Amino acid sequence: MSLGEFDLIARYFGRPTRRAALGPGDDCALLALRPGMQLAVSCDMLVEGRHFLPTVDPRRLGHKALAVNLSDLAACGAQPLACTLALALPRVDEAWLDGFSAGLYELADAHGCELIGGDTTAGPLNICITVFGEVPAGEALLRSSAEPDDEIWVSHAIGGGIGDARLALEAFRGQVSLPGAVFERVRRAMEQPQPRVALGLALRGVARAAVDVSDGLLGDLSHLLHRSDVGASIDVGRVPRSADLAAQPLALQRLCTLAGGDDYELVFTAPPAAHARVLEAARGADVAVSRIGRIEHEAGLRLVDADGQAVDRVWASFDHFSA
Template identity: 70%
Template sequence: MSTPLGEFELIRRCFMRHREPRPGIALGSGDDCALLAPQPGMQLAVSSDMLVEGRHFLSTVDPARLGHKALAVNLSDLAASGARPLAFTLALALPRAEADWLDALAEGLYALADAHDCALVGGDTTAGPLNLCITVFGEVPSGAALLRSGARAGDELWISHAPGRGIGDARLALEVFRGTLALPGDAFERVRAAMELPQPRVALGIALRGVASAAIDVSDGLLGDLRHVLALSGVGARIDADALPCSPELAVQPLALRRLCQLAGGDDYELLFTAPAARHAEVLAAARAGGCAAARIGRIEAEPGVRIEDRDGRAVPVDFASFDHFKSA
């Protein structure tokens, strides 16, 4: 059995780094408050996300992957704002403070944090049901942040994705865990990685400053998150369902399941964004700069609401419910 740790021992062992000053951070963890120092002409971008065992992740998840995902979902919010990561805090409730489990959690957390030069600068720990809450801080030039409210009729609608992959894989993995379908071992591991190791599109978000007119990250399902953009922008959208990027594993599934996973599955953490048609080439260049791909999946229209069609122009029913923390099973 792993060695149990006390509160202050686990903090010192796993979560005490970067106390020394560094760009953007005057004082890191160890005091009552961290001190952040954004550069002149920059604004702070701040976001919080909570992961609760049994609601957002399975009890069997590898702790290193859990550490990665806990930070990734927050970095994805910064990406959707076009912000560069700066620092984060971690509030952690644990039923047991086991050394091996915490070491692995910290390893996954810090690997992603170091990849994005994002420092852990404080937080809290307590006993309780397993729960991780991260608040992330980033910086973006004043007036340059990507917002949800800038979409305009005539804009193209885009979704980012990994080259050769697509959206909806995380939901496909969840269906395997639920026992509603089976996948061969290698195929399951690929879609499971989409669920447990999402890659925040930070570099893409930065490259889209001045190019995209609106952006959001897809966490609760493409349709549900798109509706947030449409509501704040006062517009509607038309989607080509067959233009949605699709992995080989999802492409062979029944059409109804494929539509569900891609349009309402959630947990993709890709960027859904709009841009004027005249910026088409710049969008593709931004995707290359961001180390990913981008697919044009529709357009923004003046008429409110969402209309979905297949490649032949036939209407696809819009009856998918996105994830709701208080309604979804």
């Protein structure tokens, strides 16, 4: 007999909460914040065929569904507290639910983020997670706080870079052929991104402004520049890339690193005087950071190469309604 809605919730998503005052099973969940803390809230939706392929492993999908939301908390410098899950399923597939819930809970446990409620319904596969975090009042990292002369940094895995997720997408599209081991590595980057929560927390009081890289480095950085009413210059040669991506033609490297999306790294600004503290924060979070440019008074985003020569901006980041 197929599971009903409430049996499905109880079996796969009904784990008792520890920190929340009230979790799944009532009309509302209850969260108690510590004095002097602000609540950070973010919501992201993943739609099959738009955000992930039908062939993705459900465990990886459970991971990614939560990771993209935790990445928003990281960009704000917020400590994860809890999340809700709204899930539309075309049918009840218990093997799929086993994998999906396991991947979600594994990442949730790693960041102390409790599942406290949500909804399920029948329909095309659609995953919507809302995350809640806390940050000391006045200490949140914002998109609107960059200042001229700030250094621009981007996070990445130690020994790696950004753009591997887009390289995997190009392989799926048949635009590039990759050896099996390389394809699996970049596919993992696309399907199991690592939210930089620890780095976001370490950057409070160090960085001025931050945004996570979800739709592409240039596009997401442009949002920060617009909100801060500043411009920037980026040295495209300093943008970090993995050895696998560096082995590709230069045009593909730049497409993947500058406009690829799905990286879920942090791009942030900090005053030059905080340079050593930025590196210290990264070491403490066990992640690498690379300085890729500088904030400027003049509006706009300018790209230069290692010789300081202008590079035409011919790449556009992802947009749901123009892609």
